[in-house]
Amino acid sequence: MCNNQESTSxxxxxxxxxxxxxxxxxxxVAAQLKATVTKTSSLLPAxxxxxxxxxxLNSLRASVGDTIFMKTEIYxxxxxxxxxxxxDEEHGEGHSHEHExxxxxxxxxxxxxxxxxxxxxxxxxxxxxxxxxxxxxDHRDTLAHEDVEHMHTVIPKANDDFRxxxxxxERKVKPWREEHIEEHGKGIELIPWYRVATLADPHxxxxxxxxxxxxxxxxxxxxxxxxxxxxREGIKNNPNDFQLRIMLGELLERQKLDxxxxxxxxxxxxxxxxxxxxxxxxxxxxxxxxxxxxMTAAHMMVLLTRDTETTEAAIQLGEKLAQQVPDLLSLRxxxxxxxSASK
Amino acid sequence: xxGSQDTARYYPAIIxxxxxxxxxIRQKEFQLILILMILLLGTGLIAPAILxxxxxxxxxxxxxxxxxxxxxxxxFLTLLAAARQYPQEFEQRTILxxxxxxxxxxxxxxxxxxxxxxxxxxxxxxxxxxxLISNTITLHIDNDIxxxxxxxxxxxxxxxxxxxxxxxxxxFMPFALNLGVVAILVFKGQAxxxxxxxxxxxxxxxxxxxxxxxxxxxxxxxxxxxxxxxGEPPIGLSDCLLRxxxxxxxxxxxxxxxxxxxxxxxL
Numbered sequence: 001m002c003n004n005q006e007s008t009s010x011x012x013x014x015x016x017x018x019x020x021x022x023x024x025x026x027x028x029v030a031a032q033l034k035a036t037v038t039k040t041s042s043l044l045p046a047x048x049x050x051x052x053x054x055x056x057l058n059s060l061r062a063s064v065g066d067t068i069f070m071k072t073e074i075y076x077x078x079x080x081x082x083x084x085x086x087x088d089e090e091h092g093e094g095h096s097h098e099h100e101x102x103x104x105x106x107x108x109x110x111x112x113x114x115x116x117x118x119x120x121x122x123x124x125x126x127x128x129x130x131x132x133x134x135x136x137x138d139h140r141d142t143l144a145h146e147d148v149e150h151m152h153t154v155i156p157k158a159n160d161d162f163r164x165x166x167x168x169x170e171r172k173v174k175p176w177r178e179e180h181i182e183e184h185g186k187g188i189e190l191i192p193w194y195r196v197a198t199l200a201d202p203h204x205x206x207x208x209x210x211x212x213x214x215x216x217x218x219x220x221x222x223x224x225x226x227x228x229x230x231x232r233e234g235i236k237n238n239p240n241d242f243q244l245r246i247m248l249g250e251l252l253e254r255q256k257l258d259x260x261x262x263x264x265x266x267x268x269x270x271x272x273x274x275x276x277x278x279x280x281x282x283x284x285x286x287x288x289x290x291x292x293x294x295m296t297a298a299h300m301m302v303l304l305t306r307d308t309e310t311t312e313a314a315i316q317l318g319e320k321l322a323q324q325v326p327d328l329l330s331l332r333x334x335x336x337x338x339x340s341a342s343k
Numbered sequence: 344x345x346g347s348q349d350t351a352r353y354y355p356a357i358i359x360x361x362x363x364x365x366x367x368i369r370q371k372e373f374q375l376i377l378i379l380m381i382l383l384l385g386t387g388l389i390a391p392a393i394l395x396x397x398x399x400x401x402x403x404x405x406x407x408x409x410x411x412x413x414x415x416x417x418x419f420l421t422l423l424a425a426a427r428q429y430p431q432e433f434e435q436r437t438i439l440x441x442x443x444x445x446x447x448x449x450x451x452x453x454x455x456x457x458x459x460x461x462x463x464x465x466x467x468x469x470x471x472x473x474x475l476i477s478n479t480i481t482l483h484i485d486n487d488i489x490x491x492x493x494x495x496x497x498x499x500x501x502x503x504x505x506x507x508x509x510x511x512x513x514x515f516m517p518f519a520l521n522l523g524v525v526a527i528l529v530f531k532g533q534a535x536x537x538x539x540x541x542x543x544x545x546x547x548x549x550x551x552x553x554x555x556x557x558x559x560x561x562x563x564x565x566x567x568x569x570x571x572x573x574g575e576p577p578i579g580l581s582d583c584l585l586r587x588x589x590x591x592x593x594x595x596x597x598x599x600x601x602x603x604x605x606x607x608x609x610l
Binding site: 015 | 554558561588589592606
């Protein structure tokens with residue numbers, strides 16, 4: 001009897017100890033282990049920890065995201081996935097500009113997103129439109145024109161087609177664009193697809209940005225909060241991407257949350273500064289889009305500081321930024337305007 | 344002979360473990376291992392020769408592929424064997440004559456756990472060297488040997504944890520449900536923890552969500568196959584001991600609950 005009681009009480013003690021260990025020690029050890037493993041992983045090459053299975057599955061996910069993105073692009077471009085040439089050359093060029101505009105600033109035209117600050121000599125939208133240095137803008141136009149001229153098309157251009165009348169026939173018969181869906185071009189219908197694309201590939205930054213842009217422009221101000229949440233999710237999944245930060249800044253600025261917007265622009269600016277080539281030289285990894293976004297962050301920080309604080313504070317901030325990035329001529333132009341306005 | 348009799352007298356759990364291994368070898372799971380061995384050996388010998396690319400990526404891919412595959416098979420085999428032990432004996436009523444022998448309930452649980460753990464370890468010891476030998480012939484592997492032993496030791500720990508979890512589950516759940524639940528915990532435990540952490544994000548303080556997510560086992564901590572495949576040196580002593588402690592906790596806690604639960608279970 002006594003033995004039974006002892007046995008029961010010792011069992012109870014063991015159970016309590018086990019429960020305490022399970023509830024307290026396990027999470028503590030797990031947390032410590034997580035910290036240690038993270039620390040160890042940070043010392044390894046970037047490819048470490050990515051098993052071939054992960055790589056294969058990730059590339060599949062990325063492919064799904066990219067395919068959806070391409071489909072949305074085709075839809076936005078009225079169902080045409082290649083540009084017409086010859087008789088439709090003019091359209092093709094326009095199309096290219098449209099595409100370029102869409103893609104400006106990570107697939108989003110910031111001009112459309114800006115709110116004018118009426119009490120200012122220099123508006124934020126001016127900052128966007130005048131944001132790019134003139135030589136760079138000219139260079140971009142030239143590049144766009146050259147792109148169209150040298151673009152490889154599915155159906156060869158008349159002056160580049162050896163097939164004579166067969167080529168002419170094909171150009172006549174093959175539809176360059178589908179007229180019945182010409183009215184498309186609104187991306188609101190595509191919002192669910194951007195959602196799916198980002199679910200498939202949470203690192204598809206373009207889909208986050210364009211999706212958020214369409215959300216924000218969907219029903220006036222009603223869905224800006226949704227757009228903000230969408231972008232915040234993007235930032236959570238891609239904490240190092242500066243373009244998402246800038247987009248979030250834009251959305252906050254539209255909600256008149258200027259202080260928070262400045263903070264996001266600053267984070268975006270600083271993140272961009274880490275990867276921006278010296279003097280902002282354009283290349284494969286730093287295109288006009290990235291440069292444009294970088295400039296946007298700098299301009300918006302200065303202009304919003306002027307709006308929320310004083311022109312002097314904005315000039316002070318602008319000069320500090322200009323010291324950090326001496327080659328940003330557009331910022332100097334804004335500074336000159338601000339200085340002349342403050343006199 | 345005398346030594347064997349002593350063992351039988353003092354460690355009925357070991358006898359039970361031997362019975363579990365013998366029984367499992369007679370079943371189809373073990374035959375599956377033999378087929379996998381042939382497949383691995385064949386793939387290990389032929390595939391690198393066909394691809395004719397001895398670059399670092401190919402090397403990494405093949406070593407990692409075989410190891411991941413071998414570990415997965417061993418873990419799944421252990422899970423399958425451990426999850427079916429108690430329900431099978433209970434359904435067939437073979438547990439009654441077994442428990443009528445001089446074997447305590449704790450020893451029964453211990454024996455079942457030991458048997459299924461050893462089965463998983465045997466699977467690892469058959470599959471992994473076979474893969475590495477076939478790869479060494481074709482790819483000339485000379486990765487760190489100390490890292491190899493660390494990797495195998497931690498995998499054995501993972502096998503023991505899986506066995507303990509499956510045995511605990513089998514006392515309270517039907518076979519299929521137990522198999523599903525433990526498989527999710529083992530292969531997706533980290534994802535569940537992350538999901539819960541994200542779900543409560545903003546609703547609870549972040550420390551609290553992190554704490555909750557840590558209740559789910561992360562078997563990735565036992566898997567050093569990526570580091571080994573990359574030719575990395577062994578992990579540090581403190582890191583290794585921490586992983587060891589984590590593994591032991593995930594063995595001890597389910598086993599303690601299983602023993603406690605089985606003591607109170609009506610047969």
